[in-house]
Amino acid sequence: MSALTVQHLHKSFGKHEVLKDISFTLEKGEVLAIIGSSGGGKTTLLRCLNFLETADRGQILVNDECIFDADNPAEKKQREADIRAARLHFGLVFQQFNLFPQYNVLKNVTLAPTLLGRGKPDEIEAHARELIERVGLTEKLDFYPCMLSGGQQQRVAIARALALSPDILCFDEPTSALDPELTGEVLHVIKGLKSGDSTMVVVTHEMEFARSVADKVIFMAKGVIEEMGTPEEVFGHPKSPILQGFLNKGNQF
Amino acid sequence: MFDLFIEQFPIVFKALNIGFLQTLKLFLVTLLGALPLGLIISFGSMSKFKPLSWLVNGIIWIVRGSPLMIQLLIIYYFPGMVFGHNIWGTGEAGRFLAASVAFIFNYACYFSEIYRGGIQGVPKGQTEAGQVLGLTKSQIFFKVTLLQMVKRIVPPMSNEIITLVKDTSLARIIALQEIIWAGQAFLKGSQGIAGAIWPLFFTGIYYLLFSGILTILFNKLEKKLSYFN
Numbered sequence: 043m044s045a046l047t048v049q050h051l052h053k054s055f056g057k058h059e060v061l062k063d064i065s066f067t068l069e070k071g072e073v074l075a076i077i078g079s080s081g082g083g084k085t086t087l088l089r090c091l092n093f094l095e096t097a098d099r100g101q102i103l104v105n106d107e108c109i110f111d112a113d114n115p116a117e118k119k120q121r122e123a124d125i126r127a128a129r130l131h132f133g134l135v136f137q138q139f140n141l142f143p144q145y146n147v148l149k150n151v152t153l154a155p156t157l158l159g160r161g162k163p164d165e166i167e168a169h170a171r172e173l174i175e176r177v178g179l180t181e182k183l184d185f186y187p188c189m190l191s192g193g194q195q196q197r198v199a200i201a202r203a204l205a206l207s208p209d210i211l212c213f214d215e216p217t218s219a220l221d222p223e224l225t226g227e228v229l230h231v232i233k234g235l236k237s238g239d240s241t242m243v244v245v246t247h248e249m250e251f252a253r254s255v256a257d258k259v260i261f262m263a264k265g266v267i268e269e270m271g272t273p274e275e276v277f278g279h280p281k282s283p284i285l286q287g288f289l290n291k292g293n294q295f
Numbered sequence: 296m297f298d299l300f301i302e303q304f305p306i307v308f309k310a311l312n313i314g315f316l317q318t319l320k321l322f323l324v325t326l327l328g329a330l331p332l333g334l335i336i337s338f339g340s341m342s343k344f345k346p347l348s349w350l351v352n353g354i355i356w357i358v359r360g361s362p363l364m365i366q367l368l369i370i371y372y373f374p375g376m377v378f379g380h381n382i383w384g385t386g387e388a389g390r391f392l393a394a395s396v397a398f399i400f401n402y403a404c405y406f407s408e409i410y411r412g413g414i415q416g417v418p419k420g421q422t423e424a425g426q427v428l429g430l431t432k433s434q435i436f437f438k439v440t441l442l443q444m445v446k447r448i449v450p451p452m453s454n455e456i457i458t459l460v461k462d463t464s465l466a467r468i469i470a471l472q473e474i475i476w477a478g479q480a481f482l483k484g485s486q487g488i489a490g491a492i493w494p495l496f497f498t499g500i501y502y503l504l505f506s507g508i509l510t511i512l513f514n515k516l517e518k519k520l521s522y523f524n
Contacts, residue, residue, distance in 0.1 A: 187523070
């Protein structure tokens with residue numbers, strides 16, 4: 043059984059085709075890193091998985107159950123409630139964190155589980171405290187986002203996404219908005235999440251990170267999966283000339 | 296001269312208080328009407344249905360682009376010229392009704408632009424973060440974006456509301472008996488006092504005190520919302 047199956051996903055913005063026939067599978071507990079130049083469709087792919095964009099064609103299956111099928115006309119008009127239910131299979135950590143500024147760290151993490159009625163208030167809070175400890179911010183529980191560094195904010199965002207226990211946790215360039223000295227702490231937390239049961243999709247420009255954490259790497263260019271394989275295959279023996287060029291760019295200086 | 300002032304003061308003070316009550320009434324009625332109406336107009340101006348947004352933006356342009364005093368005159372006199380009789384009713388009550396309609400409509404258009412700025416100023420990422428967490432549209436509005444919107448609205452709104460305090464004096468043009476009218480009466484002659492200009496100057500103190508109180512209240516509100524950004 044695969045945790046995530048994406049089949050023939052297409053997405054266009056106007057005449058510009060951003061995703062062209064994207065297909066891949068991911069096993070439970072695997073970490074997938076998606077790399078590639080800006081404008082290659084990485085972020086759009088993540089946004090389609092999280093229903094922030096609606097794919098024009100293709101299917102998305104979670105645990106072999108179809109949660110999205112753009113080719114089935116009956117499902118094309120998915121109701122808002124259905125989309126919300128499907129969406130909860132996924133969590134998303136944004137490049138810009140997008141914490142709720144008016145709530146403190148604890149409330150940022152407890153808000154969604156509370157509003158969705160995911161248990162008693164004290165259970166939700168206990169779980170939130172556990173998650174905040176896991177990202178190393180126990181001493182910042184009642185701090186507001188504006189009092190935290192970018193790295194700390196992103197760690198809270200990770201705890202917030204984990205609070206709903208999604209099947210698949212997605213990261214959209216989680217360290218791109220951070221100062222170089224802060225990327226380490228966030229990558230360290232993401233690395234720490236890697237365990238038997240959390241499946242992750244990470245869009246990243248951190249090649250070392252992708253290499254050391256990912257089980258599978260996808261290189262995207264111009265809306266297609268140019269190359270896919272283990273980190274060893276993709277980084278060690280790149281076949282596509284575009285990928286070779288992309289990897290070499292980092293070594294130019 | 297000081298004796299004269301002491302003699303006139305109680306009469307003037309009483310008359311100005313009555314006038315200020317009318318000023319206050321117009322102020323409150325305008326707020327009560329324009330605050331919700333402005334929100335509706337702002338939704339219209341942001342509508343994805345283009346003809347509606349063009350129409351609403353056209354109306355906003357006309358209302359904000361012409362003097363409130365002219366709008367007051369048109370609203371008060373124009374229906375009478377068309378229908379042959381004063382639709383607003385006679386006397387002070389009729390003038391108050393016409394003034395209220397003009398003020399509410401005028402201020403709603405200004406408020407709508409403030410609301411629009413507040414709504415559009417909340418980053419899209421906030422809504423998306425709510426969506427990704429499986430929240431409903433109304434949960435996102437009430438629990439995520441509303442307070443951020445309010446925070447953005449308070450400073451321009453307080454500015455506009457303090458302007459309203461003083462703009463109520465424009466209703467004098469249709470002889471609404473607000474505080475300026477009450478002060479001016481002693482210039483023309485009223486209750487045995489004529490040619491006295493100091494009551495008109497004295498009305499300034501009412502405006503200053505009232506806008507001072509509002510400034511303090513708005514500052515408190517702003518401070519209360521300053522814990523996040």
